[in-house]
Amino acid sequence: MCDEKACQIKAVKRQIARSKVVVYSKSKCPHCKAVKALFKDLGVEYVAIELDSLGSLGDSIQDALLELTGQSTVPNVFINGKHYGGNSQIQELKKSGALADILDGDSYDLIVVGGGTAGLSAAVTAADLGAKVALVDYVAESPKGTKWGLGGTCINVGCVPKILMHHAAISGQKLEDAGRVGFEVSIKDHSWPDLVSKISTHIKQLNQKTEASLEERNIAYFNARAKMKSRNEVQLVSMDANNDETLTVITGRKIILACGKRPRIPSDLVGSDLCITSDDLFSLPKHPGHVLCVGGGYVALETAGFLRSFGSRVTVAHTGDSSFLLPRFDRQMVDVVAENLRLSGIRFVSDGQLVKVESTTTDDDHHQLKAHVRNSSSEVRVLSVDTVLVAIGRKADVSDMDLHVAGVSVNADGEILVDESGRTGNPDIFAIGDVAAGTPDLASFATQCGKRVANFLFAENPDGRGLMRNFGDPPTVVFTPAEFASLGFSEEAAVAEFGADQVSAHFQYFAPVRERISVKYGGRNCAKVVCKKEKSGVEKVVGLHFVGPFAGEIMQGFVLAMETGLLTKQALDAMLGISGTNAQVLTNLQLSNKC
Missing domain, CATH: 3.30.390.30 (FAD/NAD-linked reductase, C-terminal dimerisation domain)
Incomplete structure (x- = not known):
């Protein structure tokens, strides 16, 4: 529970976040009447809180305003969540012409929610076409506490670190191969911490370059959680220096949702807190040791390949038979991929569903995990490993974004429903990238969707139909060895x-x-x-x-x-x-x- 003043401060913050213009006023104050008349003459809607009509509550609010702004008098004016003073300050802003810019300051041609491949592509393309753009991005920590910067999954925990590790693994193999063609090669043990450190440094540089590219184009960047406040308003939720929640509202003529997906962990998996996902893999401080990769898709097989090259014992457990490896790909080619992985020493456990993970300690005080894998006959086998990587797919999570307020619908998997142009149920809101239902989870596809939708919106493309669907079956690469x-x-x-x-x-x-x-x-x-x-x-x-x-x-x-x-x-x-x-x-x- 907060004390009375703290509660009132939070109430004031909520109020100023809900409305574009808020005037804390007293009904008989001439200065209050003057500033309200100014807004009325400008045709600006405002909310007036008449403190003298609220009794002791009004006094409490005024005390909270003093604490929050340092101003004890009325009127006390907030615009777009920011304090601008009283009547004399507002009149001066009007006289200088600055008030119009302030009133329009948090209105944009386009708001992009999501700073990954799709969102960045859309934001940059729109800005290059002359649009006033805001980009909102926030990364929630993984269950293991991993967090990262601007750039989305691809830059931080997907394509970039994966390909760097894949190349590092190939480099190690080439060193071994060199010894077979006449070179005298001395190969030291691989240093996992050194590789992780170098990848981390490179990714931070990409984060900085990405943010710089937004600044160059005057794209407003907000590191905040986004919630829909209305059909064209986005509420930004962030934390201030005192760790108090701060709410700001921005308005967009058009909005693009590009929130992406996160790795899925079964809700009924016992001991799920002992597992990692691809969100955590690339920042592990020490070598993962013997790894159980759970899943049969891209992430599981790519990870298995490079970890094996770094000296890990690797087991891949997947449900069903071999047809569950890389589903939807050509089966003859998948068989070749699987055969190559087996030849490298990777062990496959088919018809295996991970149901339980528990932590144990060996006789020599070595920490280990016991992974319980159950087959379709309910038989359970227990695997002793050092790391369990769950890679069974990804899911969209927009449950806390209040999309329904804006007329945006999702399917049972949380993906946003769109038509062939990427439009949602709200004609002014689009969804692109992984979060859009029916689209491939591919960075290259997301990039093109971002470009095409932005061009349609701001380059006056006469026909929006098919913007998302005319790629055919997109090209892709599985980066196994x-x-x-x-x-x-x-x-x-x-x-x-x-x-x-x-x-x-x-x-x-x-x-x-x-x-x-x-x-x-x-x-x-x-x-x-x-x-x-x-x-x-x-x-x-x-x-x-x-x-x-x-x-x-x-x-x-x-x-x-x-x-x-x-x-x-x-x-x-x-x-x-x-x-x-x-x-x-x-x-x-x-x-x-x-x-």
């Missing part, structure tokens, strides 16, 4: 879409020339195209998949060709390959599947 790049339809999806008699699939396993005498283990590489048979006899490429070194770099060059719809199997066969490269295999796909 042998990278897996994928674009367009898998063989299974193509058969479901076009029918088996209309689909052909061609592939080739290969060994990169540059690695044939140096690689540690004989992992498989594979290239594959999935084609739709045209009436003309041409096989139009509708899916392209590649497992091998630098697969993403190879795939990027084919994205434009695929998007034009002009890439065919016949064109690949006739293409002049560059001798000695991995991409050359695409000119010689000799094996075919019977679809």
Whole structure:
């Protein structure tokens, strides 16, 4: 419980946050009458609190105002949550012309909620088109207490640190390979703290550069939680120097919600507080030791790959059979990825659901975790590990944003419902990136959505339909040790879409020339195209998949060709390959599947 003055101060803060202009007044005060008349003449709505009509409560409020502002007299005027003094100060602001700017100061052409890939792309594009933009971003701590700066998941705990660790792992492998081709190489143990420190330093530099890019464009940046106050008002919730909650309201002609997602941990998992997620992995202070990666998607397999290279024993536990690894990807290619991971020493436990984690201490005082994994027959096996990484997907969390107040609806998973243009139920509010229902959780997709929606809003695009949906099946890379790049339809999806008699699939396993005498283990590489048979006899490429070194770099060059719809199997066969490269295999796909 707070004392009377503290309670009144909080009440005043709530009041000034709820209204654009608040005048604490006394009904017979001539100065109060003058300032209220000024606002009326300007057509500015204001809330007047007549202290002399409130009895002793009015005295308490005036005491609170004195404590809060240092001003004992009335009128006491607040605009957009900020104190501007009394009548003489407001009159002077009007005379100088500054009052109009102050009244408009917290009104924006666009408010973007979320400082990740999608939000930054939208904010920067809109500002470059001349819009007055505000960006609101706040990162809630993970259950393990991890927090980070501006830039969202991709910069802080996703794409950037993941790729840096992937490259570090590849670098270590190359050192080992060098010893197989005549170099005398002395390899010391890998220093996990050193790698984490270097990645942390780089990410902080990116945070600073990102914030600087907002400043260069005069984008107002608010590090605060956002709640919808009305259909076009956003309430910002932050903490002041005294750790008291501060509320501010800003207004946007248009609003873009780009709040992203966070890792999902099952609510019924016993001992979930002993687990980590990808939010925590890249800042672990010490080597994670023997790791249980729970899940069969991107994060679990990518993490398993680089941790194994850093000397960890790694077990991957996933529900179902092998079809639950990288679902929606081409199964033939996923089998190649899984085989390569097994060859590197990673152990797979299929049909395994993590149900309990408990902390134990071994006889030599070593802290360990006991992970209880249950199969579909209710049989439980217990794995002794040092770290449990839960990577079973991500979820949107907008439950505390009061979206319903603004006419914005969500689905059962908390994702914001949008139409093909990214619009929500409120035509002035859009949702983009991972938080938008039905969109891929991919940074590249989020970037393009941000650009397209901002261009539509501020470059006078005449048609907003299809802004979010005309990418087709987007290109992506799974950064396992042998990278897996994928674009367009898998063989299974193509058969479901076009029918088996209309689909052909061609592939080739290969060994990169540059690695044939140096690689540690004989992992498989594979290239594959999935084609739709045209009436003309041409096989139009509708899916392209590649497992091998630098697969993403190879795939990027084919994205434009695929998007034009002009890439065919016949064109690949006739293409002049560059001798000695991995991409050359695409000119010689000799094996075919019977679809």
